[in-house]
Amino acid sequence: MIHRLFARSWTRTLVAAFVALVFSIAITSIVLSISGFNPPSTFQAMFEFGKEPDSIVNTLNKAAGYYLSALAVAVGFRMNLFNIGVDGQYRLAAMLAAAAGGAWSLPPVLHQLVIIIVAVLVGGLWAAVPALLKVTRGVSEVISTIMLNFIATGIIAYLLNPGRLAVQLGPNNIGTKTISRSGRVPGTPFPGTDLKLYSLLVIAILAGIGFWFMINRTRFGFDLRATGLSQSAAVASGVDARRMVVMAMVISGAIAGLIGMPQLLGESYTYSLNFPTGIGLTGIGIALLGRNGPVGIAFASLLWAFLDVSSQILDFNDIPKEIVAITQAAVLLSVVVVYEVVSRVGQRIDQRHVAAQLGEVAA
Amino acid sequence: MSTTEPAVELHGITKRFPGVVANHDIDIEVAAGTVHAIVGENGAGKSTLMKILYGMQRPDEGTIKVDGVEVALHSPSDAIARGIGMVHQHFMLADNLSVLENVVLGAERLHGIGGKARRRIEEISHQYGLGVEPDRLVEQLGVGARQRVEILKVLYRGAKILILDEPTAVLVPQEVEELFGNLRDLKREGLTVIFISHKLDEVLSVADTITVIRRGTTVDTVRPGDVTARQLAELMVGSELPVPELRESTVTDVPVLTMDGVTVRDATGRAVVDDVSLTIHEGEILGIAGVEGNGQAELVEAIMGMLPLAAGVVRLGDTDLTGMATRRRREAGIGFIPEDRHRHGLLLESPLWENRILGHQTRPPNVKGGLIDRQGARNDTERIVRDYDVRTPNIDVTAASLSGGNQQKLIVGREMSGDPKLLIAAHPTRGVDVGAQSAIWDHLRHARAEGLAVLLISADLDELIGMSDTLRVILRGRLVGEADPATITPDQLGSLMTGAGEESAA
Numbered sequence: 046m047i048h049r050l051f052a053r054s055w056t057r058t059l060v061a062a063f064v065a066l067v068f069s070i071a072i073t074s075i076v077l078s079i080s081g082f083n084p085p086s087t088f089q090a091m092f093e094f095g096k097e098p099d100s101i102v103n104t105l106n107k108a109a110g111y112y113l114s115a116l117a118v119a120v121g122f123r124m125n126l127f128n129i130g131v132d133g134q135y136r137l138a139a140m141l142a143a144a145a146g147g148a149w150s151l152p153p154v155l156h157q158l159v160i161i162i163v164a165v166l167v168g169g170l171w172a173a174v175p176a177l178l179k180v181t182r183g184v185s186e187v188i189s190t191i192m193l194n195f196i197a198t199g200i201i202a203y204l205l206n207p208g209r210l211a212v213q214l215g216p217n218n219i220g221t222k223t224i225s226r227s228g229r230v231p232g233t234p235f236p237g238t239d240l241k242l243y244s245l246l247v248i249a250i251l252a253g254i255g256f257w258f259m260i261n262r263t264r265f266g267f268d269l270r271a272t273g274l275s276q277s278a279a280v281a282s283g284v285d286a287r288r289m290v291v292m293a294m295v296i297s298g299a300i301a302g303l304i305g306m307p308q309l310l311g312e313s314y315t316y317s318l319n320f321p322t323g324i325g326l327t328g329i330g331i332a333l334l335g336r337n338g339p340v341g342i343a344f345a346s347l348l349w350a351f352l353d354v355s356s357q358i359l360d361f362n363d364i365p366k367e368i369v370a371i372t373q374a375a376v377l378l379s380v381v382v383v384y385e386v387v388s389r390v391g392q393r394i395d396q397r398h399v400a401a402q403l404g405e406v407a408a
Numbered sequence: 409m410s411t412t413e414p415a416v417e418l419h420g421i422t423k424r425f426p427g428v429v430a431n432h433d434i435d436i437e438v439a440a441g442t443v444h445a446i447v448g449e450n451g452a453g454k455s456t457l458m459k460i461l462y463g464m465q466r467p468d469e470g471t472i473k474v475d476g477v478e479v480a481l482h483s484p485s486d487a488i489a490r491g492i493g494m495v496h497q498h499f500m501l502a503d504n505l506s507v508l509e510n511v512v513l514g515a516e517r518l519h520g521i522g523g524k525a526r527r528r529i530e531e532i533s534h535q536y537g538l539g540v541e542p543d544r545l546v547e548q549l550g551v552g553a554r555q556r557v558e559i560l561k562v563l564y565r566g567a568k569i570l571i572l573d574e575p576t577a578v579l580v581p582q583e584v585e586e587l588f589g590n591l592r593d594l595k596r597e598g599l600t601v602i603f604i605s606h607k608l609d610e611v612l613s614v615a616d617t618i619t620v621i622r623r624g625t626t627v628d629t630v631r632p633g634d635v636t637a638r639q640l641a642e643l644m645v646g647s648e649l650p651v652p653e654l655r656e657s658t659v660t661d662v663p664v665l666t667m668d669g670v671t672v673r674d675a676t677g678r679a680v681v682d683d684v685s686l687t688i689h690e691g692e693i694l695g696i697a698g699v700e701g702n703g704q705a706e707l708v709e710a711i712m713g714m715l716p717l718a719a720g721v722v723r724l725g726d727t728d729l730t731g732m733a734t735r736r737r738r739e740a741g742i743g744f745i746p747e748d749r750h751r752h753g754l755l756l757e758s759p760l761w762e763n764r765i766l767g768h769q770t771r772p773p774n775v776k777g778g779l780i781d782r783q784g785a786r787n788d789t790e791r792i793v794r795d796y797d798v799r800t801p802n803i804d805v806t807a808a809s810l811s812g813g814n815q816q817k818l819i820v821g822r823e824m825s826g827d828p829k830l831l832i833a834a835h836p837t838r839g840v841d842v843g844a845q846s847a848i849w850d851h852l853r854h855a856r857a858e859g860l861a862v863l864l865i866s867a868d869l870d871e872l873i874g875m876s877d878t879l880r881v882i883l884r885g886r887l888v889g890e891a892d893p894a895t896i897t898p899d900q901l902g903s904l905m906t907g908a909g910e911e912s913a914a
Contacts, residue, residue: 262779262780263779263780266780267780270755270758271766271769277751278766279766281752282734282738282766282769283734283736283738283739283767283769284734392757392806392808396808398805402801
């Protein structure tokens with residue numbers, strides 16, 4: 046019975062996520078209490094606000110970026126490759142794609158497609174830099190991707206200047222030339238609000254399905270997972286480890302290139318100083334929380350986006366909204382620990398189950 | 409303390425892990441000043457028992473008495489305080505520190521780290537004839553000397569009762585003799601040695617008393633004079649034993665693997681495989697004998713394409729493999745049973761059917777085009793489980809939940825799939841039970857009869873001699889000798905392995 050429950054990895058993930066969530070709510074409650082606020086009414090206020098139609102649209106729109114970001118990170122994580130550079134990859138990709146989209150005028154469909162392809166290419170190429178450094182010079186991708194984030198910031202700052210790729214958008218804002226109507230993706234209405242859902246949410250869903258298919262059904266995905274589970278066994282089985290590093294990194298960067306697209310084509314139409322930053326770093330946490338699986342990451346990014354959005358109400362109640370950062374951090378820290386415990390317990394249950402079925406004495 | 413009290417007395421020791429009983433009703437009395445051997449198959453419960461005695465695990469039932477006093481051991485430090493020391497099978501020494509530094513590490517409070525400690529080490533070394541030099545770097549020492557450092561480490565901490573876990577597993581016959589000499593010295597000085605092994609000849613030659621463990625419990629305690637190795641083995645297994653042997657020769661003159669002048673260098677440029685040339689024919693098992701770490705692993709990795717060649721050519725039939733990627737070599741017809749199945753042979757956290765795919769991820773029945781053929785792989789895993797007698801409830805359990813023998817049978821079955829021409833079998837029966845050992849030997853014999861060429865590497869000299877058509881000896885990366893498996897004895901082979909033979913090369 047217990048064995049059945051623990052037999053599948055997704056049940057283990059579910060148990061771990063649930064325990065982590067309970068734990069983080071407990072921590073948040075303690076912090077709230079110490080600060081002199083009433084935890085139940087705080088959570089209730091967040092929940093009430095979070096289920097408003099406006100909030101739901103904001104949550105879903107935000108979750109799309111988080112989801113793509115976490116998928117990009119997860120591709121690397123699945124083979125123990127740490128792409129910390131998703132942040133730089135998506136910002137650079139969004140900026141150059143926005144510039145290309147603003148500069149060129151193309152018929153609809155083709156216009157959007159070109160913008161997205163530019164983003165994917167830029168993301169993939171930017172991610173290829175640390176991959177090549179790793180396979181040719183042995184540079185740790187953790188270090189190089191972090192450094193490339195700063196370099197990306199520098200490049201964007203350099204290019205985002207009037208006379209280069211930017212134009213003045215308002216008294217205090219500059220950005221790339223606005224993408225014309227032919228390159229935009231109109232939003233989808235949502236009942237009860239004037240806010241619209243990004244239609245490119247569909248990209249996130251497709252990317253999730255594609256990720257699942259690639260990881261679980263293709264030969265490449267098998268090699269990727271094998272490398273992550275045991276590099277030495279993968280190499281002995283004939284996996285070319287260096288090629289895998291480059292491929293995984295480029296795919297990760299290509300997905301990262303998609304992160305800014307729903308926002309860019311659905312709302313802002315320009316890469317300006319207001320374009321959201323930091324999604325790539327948030328994605329690392331979400332990928333961890335979602336155990337690098339497409340379904341887990343979907344729930345994790347929805348939770349994250351919900352916490353972000355619903356916390357906006359707290360300021361009205363004079364509660365600092367940064368309190369949700371504590372919730373998010375507690376979820377993350379505990380999920381890592383809890384999952385480790387759950388999977389060890391599961392492994393042991395497996396072994397006992399096998400031994401018991403075979404009537405063998407285990408050493 | 410009365411001298412008639414046994415040094416260690418275990419009574420009714422039972423240890424349960426939920427679902428299984430690792431030890432039950434263990435009764436052992438170890439007389440002071442003797443060498444007491446504990447023998448049993450892998451998985452019989454020896455290690456659990458030793459962990460209990462060394463305080464790493466607590467028994468659920470039963471009592472432990474040391475020198476007649478009942479004790480509760482909560483940790484290894486409790487055990488050390490009672491004078492019980494453990495020499496692990498895998499050495500726990502820091503290579504880049506000196507012997508002195510290794511010995512005092514963690515025991516600085518006993519005699520400091522300076523002259524006093526050095527004098528104490530020299531004293532112990534002299535008293536027990538260990539011949540340990542305190543200022544040598546551990547990395548310069550051979551395996552036997554490292555083991556003596558481990559023993560000295562334990563004595564330095566005041567142990568009167570030494571547990572040696574499979575101490576001969578890493579030694580060649582000559583080193584084993586030296587170790588036994590040391591053990592007799594220890595005994596003469598009044599120390600008690602508990603010696604865990606499954607090598608029966610050794611046990612018979614050194615032990616005063618032998619306790620046999622089978623399926624978690626003590627089945628008998630005997631004196632070496634009263635039993636033969638064969639009787640002891642049958643006590644251990646509870647049934648008849650398999651014998652490694654080949655029937656009539658099936659060797660043909662069709663070369664399958666040809667290596668010519670193969671040299672592999674490590675990062676420092678030293679040749680770890682040095683100008684190796686050999687040929688294995690269809691239907692031939694070629695055994696490589698050598699002390700571990702003399703280039704066997706690198707030789708295998710060179711054939712597999714996991715290490716680049718500095719010089720030389722590797723051919724499979726007419727195909728030149730040199731410079732070919734590992735995957736292409738496997739596709740060309742090389743099966744590979746790796747030395748370390750956990751590191752190189754399995755994805756421990758993945759189900760059995762996914763492990764079936766590993767190493768064969770470009771070939772049917774595992775794939776169709778670029779996609780994994782789950783049903784094909786699953787069906788073929790069922791076949792392997794059936795034909796190779798892998799004991800498992802189903803093919804969805806993780807590889808880690810199988811016993812070592814069943815893991816190995818799965819690997820053997822997998823590597824025999826897809827019509828290999830050459831099988832590389834590195835330590836194919838290491839750490840597996842007698843049943844699996846016999847099955848694996850059967851499969852090797854069967855493969856040989858089918859015309860497979862087999863490269864066999866093993867530390868078990870009986871296996872090497874019994875299962876090889878041709879024997880080559882490797883020493884410091886060079887093939888230094890050839891032996892006829894029909895006539896050579898393990899002792900003679902051991903001499904060749906250490907370079908003591910006539911062909912000793914620099």
